[in-house]
Amino acid sequence: MLLKVSLRNATRRVSTNFVLHLFKIMAKLELKNLNKTYAPKVIPVKDVSLTVDDGEFLTLLGPSGCGKSTTLRMIAGLDAPTRGHIYLGEEEITYKRPGDRNMAMVFQSYALYPHMTVGENLASGLKLKKVSRADIERRVAEVSKLLGLEELMNRKPGQLSGGQRQRVAVGRALVRQAQVFLLDEPLSNLDALLRERVRADLKRIFAAQKAPVVYVTHDQTEAMTLSSKVALLNDGYLQQLDSPDRIYNHPANKFVAGFVGSPQMNLLTLPCKGRSAMLGDFQIPLPDLPTVPPEIILGIRPENVSIAQPGDTSFVRGRVNVVENLGMNYLVSTRIESHNAPTQIVRALLPTDRRWNEEEEIALSLPLQHLHWFDVQSGDALIGRQMAGVRS
């Protein structure tokens, strides 16, 4: 009887808390024209604007030095932007102290307090926020159960393995029930196998959190698998802000096309002749562009290149240059030579049911619907007016 009552009380408490929780975290994170200038020549973030809605998982992706970590630090309030504004919901928080922003952050190095036990590490943020002792205990218990940390509560970080430390760091962020979660390359210190497992765990955990998540990584697999939205940064500028799907299938420019996808997309600078681009001696029909430039960049992902079948209209012939065995596929580099054009290399991901020898002749099909076209000067994607209608 007594047990029943206390159970009922417990569920009621949880549900009211849940409602409060929902109410509190309704927030949209918005960055407007953010710029960080350290010195006239050191400008890690030049102009970044983006929004992250509730329940969205945004990944800041880019090569090292692209400004993604600096952007995250400005969101957290650890660095003040030189120009631009940051909004959380309706409120401008650009110059608010990090502690007053109610954001939780997971650091690449985990940054666990070495002199505190796991339990104290989890509770430290709540204690500062003057949360009642009972609430702290309940939340810490919830999170430690979620992450399987119960056995480790009395250990110090020094006695934990890398994976365990990582979980404690995630737990410390979750306990806070913050309005925004910030993660700075949280998987980069784990070995490859563990990383794959933790990646799936993170996806599950943060899908359950309704707050916006901003995740920084240079690993495109993490970006593609985890996020609902990817912001690709390069050289301090936002290159594309889109769903992982659109980033992959419709790259906005040459940089995005080259950065996302492994093996890398073939990017070939080709001369144009009439309404075609010339790949060696072969004509590739151009999309329906307003004006045909003298040169154009053709992009096609290696996995979209296949062996030409009889009847294929758009194909090229070349000689096998190098064959790399990737296990499930061969990555075949094909040399396309011509008397009146420089030699081009096209890489194709081909099935392993046929072996290829070097210098062997090969005919490759380049399906029109998988071709990407980019401007030579700006690198921007060129999209034909009737692109969708073209079928080979």
Add this chain to the structure above:
Amino acid sequence: MAIAQSRSQSKSGVNWRAIWLPIAVALVVIFFLAPVLWQVLTSVKVNEDISAVPTVYFPTRYTLAHYASLFTRRPFGLYILNSAFVSITSTLLCLTLGAPAAYVLARLRLVGKEVILAIVLIVTLFPTVLLFLGLLEIVQATNLANNFLALIVPYTAINLPLTILVMRSFFQQLPKDLEDSARVDGYNTVQMLWQILLPMTLPALVTTGILTFIAAWNEFIFALTFISQENMKTIPVATAQLSGASVFEIPYGPIAAATILGTLPLILLVLFFQRKIVQGLTAGAVKG
């Protein structure tokens, strides 16, 4: 190959390592501890044994009279208190001034940081004796003679560079992410210093603190010159000024007892904090 070698060694029956290692250790220990042991023995010998010819190395009669005389004939408790007060105050001053300075020099972007560090280093190059005359002038000019400040201020100043340098290298190897993490968690600067940084820097603080304390506790020449009032003397001075009943009598027993008494607090201190010191000394070397 290796097995064959070890067999041939055991066949010859002599493990040289097992023989020379303890001997070497014993020699080193004797070399360092013999003077101390001699003082300990002298302090508990009766007067006849001290002056006996041939020398009595290991006495058969023991006495604590020398220790007692330190307290009955002279206010040795007061000397210890004086020493403790001066040393503890200057140690605390050193740490409270030096640690924040070190933190700033390690973490903040500061114009002229290198210059400040160079100056701090240069200060350590001056021999104390060179500073001594200048300090004497200052003490006279500021009328600080027979004031503990005349000791506390120079001790602090002399030990400050060491504190700053040691603490700075310690702060440098603390990960910056920890401070960022604390700030995101909502710690303000004071809370961060007290609850996050201080517990982690404790080994380094203890190490530098003890070094500072020892230097202040053992200091002789400033204490001798700047303090002439009997009830303000520190242990090293008081020990040196122990005198017998006549000019020709040297009170070896009480001097030995005073030496032991003056060293005891340091030994206890070091033993008590030994683990922390080792941590502090190796903290910079090994990535933890």
